[in-house]
Amino acid sequence: VTATITLRLLETNDLDRYRRLRLEAVRAEPTAFGSSYETEIAARADKYRDRLTGSAENYVLGAFTDDQLAGMVGFVRETAPRRAHVASVWGLYVAPRWRGGGIGRTLLAGVIERARALPGLEHVLITVVSNNPAARKLYESLGFTVWGIEPAALKVDGVDYDDIHLLLHLHPPAR
Numbered sequence: 001v002t003a004t005i006t007l008r009l010l011e012t013n014d015l016d017r018y019r020r021l022r023l024e025a026v027r028a029e030p031t032a033f034g035s036s037y038e039t040e041i042a043a044r045a046d047k048y049r050d051r052l053t054g055s056a057e058n059y060v061l062g063a064f065t066d067d068q069l070a071g072m073v074g075f076v077r078e079t080a081p082r083r084a085h086v087a088s089v090w091g092l093y094v095a096p097r098w099r100g101g102g103i104g105r106t107l108l109a110g111v112i113e114r115a116r117a118l119p120g121l122e123h124v125l126i127t128v129v130s131n132n133p134a135a136r137k138l139y140e141s142l143g144f145t146v147w148g149i150e151p152a153a154l155k156v157d158g159v160d161y162d163d164i165h166l167l168l169h170l171h172p173p174a175r
Ligand SMILES: CC(C)(COP(=O)(O)OP(=O)(O)OC[C@H]1O[C@@H](n2cnc3c(N)ncnc32)[C@H](O)[C@@H]1OP(=O)(O)O)[C@@H](O)C(=O)NCCC(=O)NCCS
Pocket: 029, 032, 033, 091, 092, 093, 094, 095, 098, 099, 100, 101, 102, 103, 104, 105, 106, 127, 128, 129, 132, 133, 134, 135, 137, 138, 141
């Protein structure tokens, strides 16, 4: 499916559709995320509202096709002074009917472009569960490299999954 994709930071107004898509994500992909449906459905509205402040350092970026929220990805920069050069990307999700059309890649590229514009930010972390080669391939194709693996990082219905940790240098030295 090809459609025009518009990216924009989600705001408080988007709370309902954001929550709907987030709950769909954690329910449909129980092993793809650190969080679970049970955790997210129980979360207070404030937790969701706090993610949608539209701040350049802590946001959820939405991908819209025809006014529909088709996909999203979270970004958060660390706040402690000694950690402020580091940010993390989390919760990448594209609704099933829109997959394979470049939305996931566009969302991540959008996050990377915005990250490069933040003074003092040096690298971005992302974690992918070992049973998700499609997502890992996407991250590596955008320049992320694996720096470590946490064995049995997640236990879902009694089954262990490893976390693969990747990092992207935003300003690699020219060679
Ligand atoms: C992973 C995900 C976000 C990709 O979104 P998408 O919009 O389908 O991805 P794109 O169309 O932009 O594809 C980007 C790249 O991902 C990889 N990819 C996507 N789907 C794939 C598949 N079914 N098999 C293998 N690789 C795949 C390819 O490398 C692709 O690059 P290419 O187009 O040059 O071949 C989406 O499949 C998804 O939401 N999955 C469930 C949730 C999830 O796993 N999130 C990631 C958690 S870390």
